[in-house]
Amino acid sequence: MIALARAVPSSTHTGHRIASVVAALAGSLLLLFLFAPILELVATAGGDGVRKLATDEELRASLGLTAIAATIATVAGVVAATPLAYLLARYNFRGRAILAAIIDLPLLIPHPVAGIALLLVLGRESAVGGTLLDMGIRIVSAPAGIVCAMLFVSAPLYISGAREAFARVDPRYEAVARTLGDPAWRVFRRITLPLSRRGLVAASVVMWARAVSEFGSIVILTYNPKVASVLSYDRFTTFGLPEALPVAAVLVLLALIPLTLLRALRDDRGAAVGP
Amino acid sequence: MIEALGLSASVGAFALEDVSFVVPRSAYGVVIGPAGSGKTTLLETIAGITPHRAGTLRLNGADATALPPERRSIGLVYQHAYLFPHLSVEENVGYGATDPAFARDVSARIGASALAGRDVRSLSGGERQLVAIARALATRPSLLLLDEPFSALDPRRRSLVRREVRAIHREWGLTVLQVTHDFTEAGLLGDVAILLDAGRVLQYGPPEEVFRKPASPYIAEFLGAENVLAGTVRVLGDAAPDWLAGEGTSGAHYRAIEFHGGGLTISTVGDAPAGAAYAVIRAEEIVLSLDRGASSVRNSFTGVIEEVATLGALTRVTVRTGATPLVAALTTRSAHELELRAGMSIHASFKAMAVHLC
Numbered sequence: 001m002i003a004l005a006r007a008v009p010s011s012t013h014t015g016h017r018i019a020s021v022v023a024a025l026a027g028s029l030l031l032l033f034l035f036a037p038i039l040e041l042v043a044t045a046g047g048d049g050v051r052k053l054a055t056d057e058e059l060r061a062s063l064g065l066t067a068i069a070a071t072i073a074t075v076a077g078v079v080a081a082t083p084l085a086y087l088l089a090r091y092n093f094r095g096r097a098i099l100a101a102i103i104d105l106p107l108l109i110p111h112p113v114a115g116i117a118l119l120l121v122l123g124r125e126s127a128v129g130g131t132l133l134d135m136g137i138r139i140v141s142a143p144a145g146i147v148c149a150m151l152f153v154s155a156p157l158y159i160s161g162a163r164e165a166f167a168r169v170d171p172r173y174e175a176v177a178r179t180l181g182d183p184a185w186r187v188f189r190r191i192t193l194p195l196s197r198r199g200l201v202a203a204s205v206v207m208w209a210r211a212v213s214e215f216g217s218i219v220i221l222t223y224n225p226k227v228a229s230v231l232s233y234d235r236f237t238t239f240g241l242p243e244a245l246p247v248a249a250v251l252v253l254l255a256l257i258p259l260t261l262l263r264a265l266r267d268d269r270g271a272a273v274g275p
Numbered sequence: 276m277i278e279a280l281g282l283s284a285s286v287g288a289f290a291l292e293d294v295s296f297v298v299p300r301s302a303y304g305v306v307i308g309p310a311g312s313g314k315t316t317l318l319e320t321i322a323g324i325t326p327h328r329a330g331t332l333r334l335n336g337a338d339a340t341a342l343p344p345e346r347r348s349i350g351l352v353y354q355h356a357y358l359f360p361h362l363s364v365e366e367n368v369g370y371g372a373t374d375p376a377f378a379r380d381v382s383a384r385i386g387a388s389a390l391a392g393r394d395v396r397s398l399s400g401g402e403r404q405l406v407a408i409a410r411a412l413a414t415r416p417s418l419l420l421l422d423e424p425f426s427a428l429d430p431r432r433r434s435l436v437r438r439e440v441r442a443i444h445r446e447w448g449l450t451v452l453q454v455t456h457d458f459t460e461a462g463l464l465g466d467v468a469i470l471l472d473a474g475r476v477l478q479y480g481p482p483e484e485v486f487r488k489p490a491s492p493y494i495a496e497f498l499g500a501e502n503v504l505a506g507t508v509r510v511l512g513d514a515a516p517d518w519l520a521g522e523g524t525s526g527a528h529y530r531a532i533e534f535h536g537g538g539l540t541i542s543t544v545g546d547a548p549a550g551a552a553y554a555v556i557r558a559e560e561i562v563l564s565l566d567r568g569a570s571s572v573r574n575s576f577t578g579v580i581e582e583v584a585t586l587g588a589l590t591r592v593t594v595r596t597g598a599t600p601l602v603a604a605l606t607t608r609s610a611h612e613l614e615l616r617a618g619m620s621i622h623a624s625f626k627a628m629a630v631h632l633c
Binding site: 170172173175176177178179180181182183184191194195 | 319322323324343344345347349350351353357359360361370371410411414416
């Protein structure tokens, strides 16, 4: 009986060791798969890319355009989507699941398809696009088209992150603030926003990073002026790999900035905000 | 004044159903009930946080059913305090206050002013409760809703804060409704006790009445009455027997009743109809003695002690009398003086008026 009791933990221990080794091996292989191409790219063309930043005016203009368009798309997304995310986090209402599914849809459809869909709605032949053109606002083949495409593909990520950030704040904080005399909108400003701030900023960074990396829908809506992703594709198809490599390496290096910021925010965000 | 008239509300699968009670203006109401009975939901419905589904709520005489929380003049204190973690203790207390000096005074009275410089996240559970009480009072509400507000305080501090809240309640004419699990607290503080279970009010009234005259055996057992006997009532008649006057009743509307249950025949008085009933006798109403003596008490039974359990200053003694054990509570000092021990013979007696039929 004693021998049996000892044998069970021993076999369990061996099983745990095998599972640990398999998990470590699988994780290492995946890390290698993710890291090797990026490392190779930076090692091969990182130096050239940094030098090109100083000499290649088109690359600098493209990076500037990308950053500005992504920032405008992010600000527009944050302003428009924050109340929506709060609504989804706080209220149970009929059709909430359908609304959430519609919001997530742009994440699932191929991005060239997103570009085609946007072209249908915002193109000069469409009612909306035609009206905007009459008002002097050009979307297709203009920076506004880049912003629209970026907003379309990245806003769902912000909504998802913001919704999670709001959900982590215990609604009883808001309840207490209401009883202390604040109407709902003031409670949102004084309690909800400060308590969910880190999560909202993290969601904004994710949205911005996703907007910066967008290619598929932008290339259909606005090929020119070129954002960084379109420029690297253009250099590759026009001049071949040697010209595309430095641009691609610069994009990878610049991507480290929002990623580092995001990681810092996530590490600092901690647990849900409760009593 | 808090008047709930057929108030119903739902939170997920849980529902408050047809809740009606009145806590008069400037009275102190206590809500008691088992975990999950809807006590917090009731407070949140009164505060306007949980929307009502049906019924009417009147606060200080005015219909408040549709009023938003910020216009109900209510202070709400949760058991877990819910101090705003991004604000300092001082900012928490002053959050809704219109007069900072008044907020500081209230904070000092509650004993929270010494915490003013502290980070909210460094406070203990008890300290959080102090700050939460001060924060709720700093707005000078006309109604105060407290959800187990003293549960994390040490006994000495609990007694002090309880006394201070009671004093403020009297000075300001504040109407208070407090959720508590502590029956002693309910008896000490409450002018009105509301017993809630599964989202419904089982009984409400003065705490003395709720504790002494529970409306059902379930309530009696929940309220800690150890002796709940099932049996039958036999009405002896309107003509009061000679022992009725000796039980301290006027005899005007009381009838003499004989209750048979658990192998005992118990004499009592009241207006219970004949038939099946439950007799409730609180443990502290049963007197133990070594000799039967010449007591005028109608109910006296000889039995054998089964168990003597000492709980600090109180001792609970289980006495087997025929088929039914009776539990008596007496001071530990008395138990020592009587040299009570398991197996010894003892007399258990109680007045007819100490028996409540439900």
